[in-house]
Amino acid sequence: MRPIYLTVEKQNPGSRARAGVLHTPHGNILTPAFVPVATKADVKGIESAKFESLGMQTFISNTYHLYLSGLDAVEQGGGLGKFMNWNGPTITDSGGFQVFSLGSGFGKKLSKFSGEVAVEEGVSIFDEDLASSHGKLAIIDDEGVSFTSHLDGSLHRFTPERSVEIQHRLGADIFFAFDQCTAPTDPYEFQKDAMERTHAWAKRSLRAHRQNLDADKKQGIYGIGQGGQFDDLRRESARTIGDMGFDGFGLGGSFSKKYGDHSLESALAMLTELPSDMPVHGLGVGEPEDILLGIEHGVDTFDCVTPTRNGRNGGLYTSRGKIQIPNAQYQYDYTPLDEGCECPACTNHTRAYIHHLFRTREILGPILASMHNIYFLTSLCKKAREAILNGQFEQFKDSFLEKYRN
């Protein structure tokens, strides 16, 4: 038996939506589930003792960030979960996204060495002059990625093997293969190239994982599919990754609104090509509409920074849409953030109070806001799960969206 596997409890008849249980060595995750982001081994501002009260079943931390600072401490502290004093399931991301976001994704230069560069096994092939530009560069070749730290400009290199090794040391129950993330707006040839490289890296990631017999027993590895907005690439990627023997599948890419309103939809085309019992994770999918769309297409888990980043910046989810709590209109609004919400912020505090905390720049404001947002998304998934179990997913989705969109 693999350390990670999904059992489907109920398949929705009208769509691919499903309710399931994702089994991990540290307990079960009831799906669909939302997974908050704990980049540097903390959900910004929220200690692990609070996780359960926010409906959290797990979280996802980041290989890139923890590699740059804290890896040894995490490892010697007993691994990510123990280090954080969290007994439940844990997940790590591979660092592939950072190559993207610190490189081309932010409009900065992302260089790619072409075939004419001879690649020797085990030898880094970065151009030191190019890569020395502080935190601005990722140089991709077929072997891996050379990049500069955003913290101090120092030069580093990730390969699939290296990412897997780091993730073994972090010790999360679930981790991701190293991939090349693209923007939906990247052209076909670029997407195809990135997809093929991601496939090669997936194979190497998987092999590196299997070679560590101890880790392979305790940790599950998800492969990531790419392909941007091109359905044929997406399907090909899903079939390829889906057949490799991964424990789960990650929808790769970046689904920010700046890339248009439909960047997620092409990624969802992958779902039909995957083995039916393979758990599927939506990487960086975190707006309520997108989560529901993902669930409808069969996505089991979602991670995203939206609840914490938006929350810290004053953006709050409510059943009637998003609000900006620092706005003047909430100064004397003595009602809860969201009517009927049972999160710790709503049960104890008013909009006026949290507005006040933001205006006075008190740290408690962003903390309460993050807690509320996390609860909002975990409970959205929980309600969707219940609706699926009751055979009423479509009704739930429609009524939620009708109210949410005002």
Added chain:
RNA sequence: GCGUCGGUGGUAGAGUGGUCAAUUACACUUGGCUGUAAACCAAGCGGCUUCGGCCUACGGAGGUUCGAAUCCUCCCCGGCGCA
């Protein structure tokens, strides 16, 4: 009373003859945030506008000048010093 320094947009504080509706910061108003370089970023922030400008503004009133937030005179207000 004498002397002296100073009074600039919500606040602090630049500017010290034209390039000034006035740098900057904060405040304020609003937007944005989708595998976290994000407790962040962006725009706006005198009035009107046919978007080319026009009007009103740098304590008050005069004056010098082609032109004044900037120079001069007087007045008002405040800080400091001496009586």
